[in-house]
Amino acid sequence: MVTAAKEQWRWWLPRGIELADIDPEHANAVADLINNQRRRSLGYKSPVRIYSGLIVR
Numbered sequence: 001m002v003t004a005a006k007e008q009w010r011w012w013l014p015r016g017i018e019l020a021d022i023d024p025e026h027a028n029a030v031a032d033l034i035n036n037q038r039r040r041s042l043g044y045k046s047p048v049r050i051y052s053g054l055i056v057r
Contacts (some may be wrong), residue, residue, distance in 0.1 A: 008034050 012030040013022065035048045042050055 005034065008037075 009030070013019075014029075024038075036046045038044045038046050
């Protein structure tokens with residue numbers, strides 16, 4: 001699971017790119033896309049859904 005997530009980050013933010021040059025809005029949009037994707041290892045729920053379920057309790 002960690003490798004797949006890392007590959008997704010690398011697709012959006014390739015190696016060699018300076019993180020200081022990335023627009024914060026773009027970085028947040030990428031994070032939203034990745035964190036809202038459902039994962040088989042999480043029972044086809046997204047990390048955001050699981051995290052928000054933990055906070056509500």
